[in-house]
Amino acid sequence: xxxxxxxxxxxxxxxTAVRILVxxxxxxxxxxxxxxxxxxxLPNTDRSSIFRSLKTFEENKVVHSIEDGSGMTKYAVCAExxxxxxxxxxxxxYCTNCSITYCLFDNPIPQIKLPHNFRMxxxxxxxxxxCDKCS
Amino acid sequence: xxxxxxxxxxxxxxxTAVRILVxxxxxxxxxxxxxxxxxxxLPNTDRSSIFRSLKTFEENKVVHSIEDGSGMTKYAVCAExxxxxxxxxxxxxYCTNCSITYCLFDNPIPQIKLPHNFRMxxxxxxxxxxCDKCS
DNA sequence: GAATGCCATGCAACTCAATTGCAAAGGTTA
DNA sequence: TAACCTTTGCAATTGAGTTGCATGGCATTC
Ligand SMILES: [Mn+2]
Ligand SMILES: [Mn+2]
Ligand SMILES: [Zn+2]
Ligand SMILES: [Zn+2]
Numbered sequence: 001x002x003x004x005x006x007x008x009x010x011x012x013x014x015x016t017a018v019r020i021l022v023x024x025x026x027x028x029x030x031x032x033x034x035x036x037x038x039x040x041x042l043p044n045t046d047r048s049s050i051f052r053s054l055k056t057f058e059e060n061k062v063v064h065s066i067e068d069g070s071g072m073t074k075y076a077v078c079a080e081x082x083x084x085x086x087x088x089x090x091x092x093x094y095c096t097n098c099s100i101t102y103c104l105f106d107n108p109i110p111q112i113k114l115p116h117n118f119r120m121x122x123x124x125x126x127x128x129x130x131c132d133k134c135s
Numbered sequence: 136x137x138x139x140x141x142x143x144x145x146x147x148x149x150x151t152a153v154r155i156l157v158x159x160x161x162x163x164x165x166x167x168x169x170x171x172x173x174x175x176x177l178p179n180t181d182r183s184s185i186f187r188s189l190k191t192f193e194e195n196k197v198v199h200s201i202e203d204g205s206g207m208t209k210y211a212v213c214a215e216x217x218x219x220x221x222x223x224x225x226x227x228x229y230c231t232n233c234s235i236t237y238c239l240f241d242n243p244i245p246q247i248k249l250p251h252n253f254r255m256x257x258x259x260x261x262x263x264x265x266c267d268k269c270s
Numbered sequence: 271g272a273a274t275g276c277c278a279t280g281c282a283a284c285t286c287a288a289t290t291g292c293a294a295a296g297g298t299t300a
Numbered sequence: 301t302a303a304c305c306t307t308t309g310c311a312a313t314t315g316a317g318t319t320g321c322a323t324g325g326c327a328t329t330c
Contacts, residue, residue, distance in 0.1 A: 046309045067204045117267035124261045132252035181280045
């Protein structure tokens with residue numbers, strides 16, 4: 001069993017043909033990909049099947065989604081041991097020139113003092129600017 | 136001249152009828168509003184006119200926009216003296232129960248160490264969870 | 271005040287990512 | 301084999317956002 005299938009099995013997601021293709025694509029690309037990106041990269045696989053795979057992945061914490069403001073949700077593979085809890089969160093960087101979205105795994109999100117009785121569950125932290133290739 | 140018109144004049148935006156209505160609505164509500172929210176609150180004003188007002192406001196730093204992941208961009212009036220620079224940025228809080236988006240003006244965004252040669256221009260920082268009324 | 275020009279507005283149409291309904295295919299279990 | 305459940309492909313729909321175009325309103329010039 002290869003690495004891709006192993007990830008799925010560990011996360012209790014049945015490793016079907018489409019799911020393996022989608023996850024392998026995400027692993028290969030290394031950067032966050034939109035549904036359209038994946039659709040273009042897997043021309044023989046139906047969009048809605050890719051879409052449903054991504055939803056399944058997200059529910060089972062195989063990937064996390066990023067709303068980078070580009071109008072298309074992007075998906076990136078969760079790091080080893082990630083449970084998508086607040087302590088697993090990290091910043092994302094969206095390049096306004098090349099539209100690539102990076103996971104900044106090295107920057108943990110600091111403790112944020114919320115107003116009284118506000119409870120944090122998740123976060124979507126996107127920094128926008130120019131990446132190294134574009135600046 | 137009332138407060139609403141004053142803001143527009145100061146920001147060099149011609150205070151037309153629709154613009155005054157839209158800005159007054161945002162000021163009244165105090166919380167970030169989507170295009171649809173405003174459309175429902177101003178039933179006699181056309182959606183595209185509201186939309187174009189918001190775009191004009193954003194260009195001229197009358198409001199800032201927030202992508203809270205709800206699928207609808209929200210808009211909030213900029214604080215006095217805001218120039219929408221990185222130092223004016225603040226966190227936003229999106230309540231996953233009541234869908235209200237709050238500006239957390241009291242929490243400045245910390246300096247974030249970006250990878251080499253990455254340049255920050257803007258940011259969209261959204262914390263998701265339950266607000267005081269819903270937790 | 272008439273003519274001119276510019277910007278704002280309303281309305282309709284369109285774009286496009288996301289989502290859903292449904293039937294066929296595939297796989298699993300009895 | 302038969303019954304069942306899940307996944308997949310295809311088509312259609314949704315809904316936020318956006319745009320084209322003609323009209324209206326206002327201001328400036330003649
Ligand atoms: Mn990430
Ligand atoms: Mn704000
Ligand atoms: Zn770039
Ligand atoms: Zn709430």
